[in-house]
Amino acid sequence: MTRPAPLWAGRTLALLGIVLVAANLRTAATSLSPVVGAVAADIPLDEVGLGILGMLPPVMFALAGLVAPRISHRLGLERFLILAIVAMTAGFVGRALAAEYSLLFAGTLVALAAAGVGNILLPPIVKRYFPDRVGLMTSLYATCVSLGTVLPPAFAFPIADLAGWRASLGVWAILALVSLPPWISVLIRSRKRSRAAALDPAPELEEPAPGMIGRVWHSKVAWAIAIVFSLTSFQAYSMFAWLPKLLVDQAGVGEFEAGLLLAFWGAIGMVASIVAPILSARLSNVGWILHIGGVGFVLGYLGLLVAPGVSPWLWIALCGVGQGIFPACLALINLRTRTHEGSIALSGFSQAVGYTLAALGPLLVGLLHDATGGWALSLILLAATSALFVYFGFVLRHPRFVEDETASREVA
Incomplete structure (x- = not known):
């Protein structure tokens, strides 16, 4: 039985990227409700509109589960995750700048769809880069998901009180953007096939199983x-x-x-x-x-x-x-x-x-x-x-x- 490699052994960027992406997976879902009163002062929101926004997280996460595996099979895990991070950032910025409900809805939908893609991609990414430490890495990123669930409600209202609701919603775009550079670097390095093989001790697992989806x-x-x-x-x-x-x-x-x-x-x-x-x-x-x-x-x-x-x-x-x-x-x-x-x-x-x-x-x-x-x-x-x-x-x-x-x- 082989000993697990150190977490940082040639995969520090992947480790950092996983942690940062995980911290973003719930911010779109939990940052809006604490400041919805302030938002309603500028954008008319009735009960139906609020109900639709409240149902979006599980709906978009479910749709991502149907679509993301097929797209990732064509684009690759890293490329698709980079696109999701870019979309998430755009969604946060879009809803922070929204002047009407339709734009608020569109920005929230885009951010949540991107978060749903991240939900789907993180487990196989852990398997690719940390096959020897699945339990530990899942523990680490699940904890970061929990932090991303707890922190937005805690900081949303104080930020809105200090700088307005647009700043409170838009600030999470910064966290999303910070998670982008590690994955761009990982993608560049992954093109060197010898390095990728060294990271994965079981290269035969890279061969796709036709029709698995x-x-x-x-x-x-x-x-x-x-x-x-x-x-x-x-x-x-x-x-x-x-x-x-x-x-x-x-x-x-x-x-x-x-x-x-x-x-x-x-x-x-x-x-x-x-x-x-x-x-x-x-x-x-x-x-x-x-x-x-x-x-x-x-x-x-x-x-x-x-x-x-x-x-x-x-x-x-x-x-x-x-x-x-x-x-x-x-x-x-x-x-x-x-x-x-x-x-x-x-x-x-x-x-x-x-x-x-x-x-x-x-x-x-x-x-x-x-x-x-x-x-x-x-x-x-x-x-x-x-x-x-x-x-x-x-x-x-x-x-x-x-x-x-x-x-x-x-x-x-």
Whole structure:
């Protein structure tokens, strides 16, 4: 068994590029809502317009999952990622300069589409440049994604208060632009085939598996990972949308404490992002992560249902444990594929399916609340969908590879 090479061994630029891109993957989704009141003072925004903007993140992430694998197969991972970074920067600038809703919508759509492409490309890029450290690198970039989720809401309003909402939205273009030079340098260096072969100890994995993008739909492993991705995203989007209001109504906490509890939930998720991918790469039975995460979610939701006022911090902590499933899913994209093309295909497939179903989470939770006037059925729905993690923990407990399941379809 070969020893893993140091992270910086001939791939420092790729390491820096992965970290910077990961930090940009949620800024477009989380930087607008904190300043929407200020935006509405200059650009008319009704409830429908706000609702459309709120649905864009999972919709664009899902569409990227369908389109990005095929485009990356033609352009190459690095070239396509560079184009996505340029588009993201343009999207941020465009919506910061928007004078009407259509331009605000267009800029947001472009930025989110580019972020969706980044979602799809990062797992196979990790597999290409860090095949010996999949768990560690997935942990690193998942943590950066979490930071990109938490920081924009924290800084959006102070920046808007100081320099206006346009500066608050436009400042994230700088972070996107900073992630561009490392990948331009990597692309230039990758043209030297001898250097590229030295970076990848298994050059045979560079050979494409014909039709892998289509065959992945016939893999049981791919479907299991896609459903787990759907369920964990379902929980996350529902919590982001409704947790503060649920805590105020159900647990009787104040709005300030509800905000702190949401931040606490996010902080536990950040810790989970560090730990779960590393464990996924090291455990012989990765199903334990799904079992523990699923039980955490279920106990947390049931606590909020039957004894919400006893210890809301405990119930939110238990729900936070469940967040380890999402970064574990990101790691499984590489741990359950043998080739780069398999990783691209599985990344696109699982995220296309996952984000499509995730978009239903906030809607269903909100509809159940409106229909009943309470949160009981919403919490039962969240607990029931979380219980499925335990089942899929058994399905994914042993290493089976997507390419092996779909090999029989190669000839067809």
